[in-house]
Amino acid sequence: MKSRISKLQEYISKNEMDGALITRKENLFYFTGSSLVLGGYLLITPHDATFFVPELEYEEARETSKVPVEKFKKLDELYETLKRFNVLGMEGSTSISFSNSLKEKSKIEEFKFLDDVIKELRIIKTPEEIKVIEDACRIADMAMMVALEEISEGKTEREIAAKMEYVMKMNGADKVAFDTIIASGKRSALPHGVASDKRIEKGDLVVIDEGAFYRHYNSDMTRTIVVGTPNERQKEIYEIVLEAQRKAVEAAKPGITAKDLDKIARDIITEYGYGDKFIHSLGHGVGLQIHEWPRLSQTDETVLREGMVVTIEPGIYIPNFGGVRIEDTIVITSNGARRLTKTERELI
Numbered sequence: 001m002k003s004r005i006s007k008l009q010e011y012i013s014k015n016e017m018d019g020a021l022i023t024r025k026e027n028l029f030y031f032t033g034s035s036l037v038l039g040g041y042l043l044i045t046p047h048d049a050t051f052f053v054p055e056l057e058y059e060e061a062r063e064t065s066k067v068p069v070e071k072f073k074k075l076d077e078l079y080e081t082l083k084r085f086n087v088l089g090m091e092g093s094t095s096i097s098f099s100n101s102l103k104e105k106s107k108i109e110e111f112k113f114l115d116d117v118i119k120e121l122r123i124i125k126t127p128e129e130i131k132v133i134e135d136a137c138r139i140a141d142m143a144m145m146v147a148l149e150e151i152s153e154g155k156t157e158r159e160i161a162a163k164m165e166y167v168m169k170m171n172g173a174d175k176v177a178f179d180t181i182i183a184s185g186k187r188s189a190l191p192h193g194v195a196s197d198k199r200i201e202k203g204d205l206v207v208i209d210e211g212a213f214y215r216h217y218n219s220d221m222t223r224t225i226v227v228g229t230p231n232e233r234q235k236e237i238y239e240i241v242l243e244a245q246r247k248a249v250e251a252a253k254p255g256i257t258a259k260d261l262d263k264i265a266r267d268i269i270t271e272y273g274y275g276d277k278f279i280h281s282l283g284h285g286v287g288l289q290i291h292e293w294p295r296l297s298q299t300d301e302t303v304l305r306e307g308m309v310v311t312i313e314p315g316i317y318i319p320n321f322g323g324v325r326i327e328d329t330i331v332i333t334s335n336g337a338r339r340l341t342k343t344e345r346e347l348i
């Protein structure tokens with residue numbers, strides 16, 4: 001934790017800020033090791049760091065925080081402390097009302113963004129972080145196994161999702177990383193078709209997109225199956241998506257840019273004539289947030305490096321017919337990439 005804070009301190013000195021104020025929960029966890037229900041305010045100066053927390057959670061913070069903790073009763077105490085700052089670093093997501101209060105009550109003259117440095121730190125996962133994400137992925141694999149066993153004609157999408165969530169929690173997950181997507185039949189053409197009351201029918205394509213939130217880290221995986229015997233067109237689009245997904249995972253390694261990796265998958269799907277049906281990016285970073293950097297999109301020029309954790313999730317979506325998406329969470333290694341979600345990818 002110390003080195004994370006010292007890197008931030010170097011950055012604020014170099015960029016002529018008097019201090020930095022961190023308020024986003026996942027960043028508070030990243031820099032202090034504490035995760036509080038009500039959150040708090042981490043104030044970092046070039047040579048110091050203090051974590052201001054509500055009185056209610058002071059004891060919890062003292063036990064878990066790597067940074068000295070101080071309690072406050074009213075936000076006015078924080079505004080008072082900040083009066084000696086002119087230029088303050090903030091996260092881009094800071095609310096306008098909070099920054100207005102800081103301007104009025106603490107007389108902050110200028111805000112600078114911390115987003116670049118936080119991204120640069122969080123985008124590369126440490127071996128310890130990778131270990132936790134790997135565990136989160138293992139839980140996602142268990143939930144997927146249950147989905148593959150349980151899905152059958154007549155059951156509702158919601159019922160399957162509930163069983164998956166149960167398995168995740170029984171295996172240590174704090175919660176689901178996001179609302180489980182079970183999109184069957186024509187609904188499978190909706191990339192974000194959260195589980196509904198629809199009953200699964202014979203012949204349905206079913207897209208299952210799920211992940212676990214475990215010890216503050218996320219996992220993300222998608223499989224698509226056919227209930228019963230697949231028809232020719234279902235098989236065709238499945239094989240195309242699978243080829244694109246495999247080739248992209250194989251090509252993922254240090255040195256390749258996010259957009260070039262997206263292009264590898266997109267070119268394959270385009271060659272088969274479905275380019276306009278691949279309506280989203282190839283993938284995204286995964287960590288403390290389910291969607292973080294880098295974006296594996298057609299425009300992201302991030303060069304992949306060892307320690308990045310990203311998803312590879314090409315898809316084809318045909319309105320009124322159905323869709324296929326296959327997704328793994330992978331980690332970039334020194335010379336390639338390793339899949340952290342391991343459920344088999346062949347059509348079931």
Ligand SMILES: [Mn+2]
Nearest residue numbers: 220311313327
């Ligand atoms: Mn995803």
